[in-house]
Amino acid sequence: MPQKSLCPVIAIVGGGVTGAALAIHLARCHPGIGAVRMVVFEPREKLGAGLAYSTHEPAHRINVPASKMTLYPDDPESFLRFATNRNILKEDADAFGSDGQPYLQRACFGDYVSSEIQPYLAQGMVEHRQCSVANISKSGQQWLLKAEDGSILLADAVAIAVSHPAPALPAALASFKGHPKLIADVTQPDALHPVAADDRVLIVGNGLTSADVVATLKDRGHQGTIVSISRRGLRSRGHSPVVQEAFGDFTLQPSIRASDLLHRIRTTIRQAEKMGLSWHAVIDALRAQGQQIWQALPLKERRRIVRLVRPYWDVHRFRIAPQVEKVLDEGVAAGTLSIKAASVQNVSLEGSCFRVSLKEKVSGDVADYIFDAIAVATGPAHGEVLHSIPFLAALQRDGLISSCATGLGIACDTASVAIDETGRAMPGLYIAGPLARGTFGELMGLPQVTEHAIFVAGQLSSYLNLGKHGQLLSGTG
Incomplete structure (x- = not known):
């Protein structure tokens, strides 16, 4: 049986950047032992890294300058100061991009977040349970969590802060699942280990993950040819060669139609160009104002953007670090990297290789290629989130949560409270981080994750009346 507690208990499911940031800011708001008890469920050894920042591949770099990465909006230099104090900038010979800004290895930011939560762990304000949650169910006004290690926690509130699901395997590749040279999830540690130096590689996907694959293979001495495909052939863009301030205001009389919003964006980009600025400045403004812009749009218009515009937004919003961009540019120039607008039509085995039929988007021509390895880098399977994690599937079966109508995660209201199958808010159950982006809009990177x-x-x-009373005496856990 769960032990009773005299202070409110908050369970945070997921201990990546979102979960750790939530715990840190709760602890900062309510300092001192006994004000609130936070239990973070995270199977990784340390909190704060998550999927994105637990990688130790040297080629995996943060795609924004270190000076723009922080857990504290009122202290923008926090991460840069951490990196400077630990001599990370000096020890990383490739830290600085062509624009003179530091783009550090992603693991460094995971180390930073971990160091920031450590004092609260040491004080006992935050507890790290190094395991996954198997099930969450309603228990009166509280929530009963059963962990995979057999432990049970009764919480007054739960914040779901898990990551997006792994990429879905394209239908044409489904029958080859488990093949040693079909890499279904390139985000896993050493996922690219099966790829030999001279292998001919097909990458399905052209975004940031694909760029990471190319950079990692190059860093490991890969010399074979690479073909990277996506339906539109859009490649992630790089950063402006010079630092620019955000340009444009889209919150004044916000658009309520997607077409009007796109027209305003194009007009603003032309205005920016007349002032000597690039599109980067306009996209930066859109990102900063993203939640206000998104929430002004009716659901129908949000869905149109997700269906028709998101790929174009993603390649401009999620830019690649200059170091990675250089690797891609050199590969294209040398003819070892080919980026195509194409789709997989058919796959068969030819000896130890894959024979892949690719259909070109523009011409419609179908051509066969021989590859030694295939890597799937299509990005998270947003629509599969409720089926990808057992406790989410159980919550859905019980009618306690539902999919977001935009297809971008879990449905929640503007207070980030989960919405059940009947459309009602579920008090005490919160959706934190990127899985709430269907409601809040821009929630995929810092500083938006921190702000959320x-x-x-x-x-x-x-909800727990912490600000007024300091304790919720009925709390148990």
């Missing part, structure tokens, strides 16, 4: 964690921390505090 602060927002959810405030919502949790209000």
